[in-house]
Amino acid sequence: MTSEKDIRTAVESILHRTLPSLRVVRIEASEIIDTSGDESLDVKVVVRERPSRELARRTADVVDQLRTWLAERQDERFPYFHLTTEREEAELAQMGE
Amino acid sequence: MNPEHLLELATNEVASQTSGAPRQAVLRRSGSSAYYALFHQLLWTIATTFVPAAHWKARVLFYRALDHGRTKQRCKHAGQDPMPKAEQLFFGFESFPLEIRRFCNAFSDLQELRNRCDYDPEYKITKDVALYAINASSDAIDDLKAADEASRTLFLSYLLFGMRS
Numbered sequence: 001m002t003s004e005k006d007i008r009t010a011v012e013s014i015l016h017r018t019l020p021s022l023r024v025v026r027i028e029a030s031e032i033i034d035t036s037g038d039e040s041l042d043v044k045v046v047v048r049e050r051p052s053r054e055l056a057r058r059t060a061d062v063v064d065q066l067r068t069w070l071a072e073r074q075d076e077r078f079p080y081f082h083l084t085t086e087r088e089e090a091e092l093a094q095m096g097e
Numbered sequence: 098m099n100p101e102h103l104l105e106l107a108t109n110e111v112a113s114q115t116s117g118a119p120r121q122a123v124l125r126r127s128g129s130s131a132y133y134a135l136f137h138q139l140l141w142t143i144a145t146t147f148v149p150a151a152h153w154k155a156r157v158l159f160y161r162a163l164d165h166g167r168t169k170q171r172c173k174h175a176g177q178d179p180m181p182k183a184e185q186l187f188f189g190f191e192s193f194p195l196e197i198r199r200f201c202n203a204f205s206d207l208q209e210l211r212n213r214c215d216y217d218p219e220y221k222i223t224k225d226v227a228l229y230a231i232n233a234s235s236d237a238i239d240d241l242k243a244a245d246e247a248s249r250t251l252f253l254s255y256l257l258f259g260m261r262s
Contacts, residue, residue: 064178095221
């Protein structure tokens with residue numbers, strides 16, 4: 001299994017290539033069990049602001065490249081990839097209160 | 098059912114709030130509808146690919162042939178580049194074209210979101226995530242349509258029948 005640190009580094013590199021204008025605040029990667037019962041990855045990228053509709057389309061390519069990077073390391077966990085902002089994080093925290 | 102209409106419905110629901118934060122029930126239903134639009138597009142594509150229009154009842158049977166869980170598992174495999182060894186050996190190539198892979202990954206992702214929206218009482222969804230899901234579904238529908246016919250037919254056959262071991 002690839003380490004969470006290596007996954008974060010890989011995501012950073014893929015984002016730099018695919019969405020260079022994205023202003024990344026931080027990247028989180030953690031193992032989860034998805035609703036199918038499979039070991040999976042939760043990959044959260046916190047950005048200053050969400051990308052435009054056109055740029056957001058490229059996140060599908062980010063996931064594709066991340067899956068290739070994982071497969072090359074015999075890691076078949078599916079990465080659930082999310083972009084979010086600090087504002088949305090605050091909104092979610094408020095909902096939980 | 099026209100999948101585009103499901104996406105319109107989801108978009109209108111998210112946008113219809115006039116003041117304050119949208120209700121979770123509305124956002125969850127939008128997230129769920131984004132997945133169902135993609136699922137129905139897939140079912141329609143299968144039915145129309147394999148059954149002529151004149152054989153309506155046969156089309157209905159093909160339309161109902163997929164179940165959610167097995168389809169997600171097969172999408173996880175078909176969306177990987179390179180695919181798992183068993184799929185590579187069977188198909189004789191390393192991976193499906195990019196459009197199919199993007200469709201597969203969006204399908205897995207949106208089904209997970211739908212499961213959280215419909216069955217996880219603790220799950221919270223923001224308006225931005227609901228809108229993102231609607232756009233991702235629309236993009237994935239475009240990807241399925243844009244894939245070359247031979248690859249798409251092979252992929253749909255795999256979803257229907259899997260591989261005999």
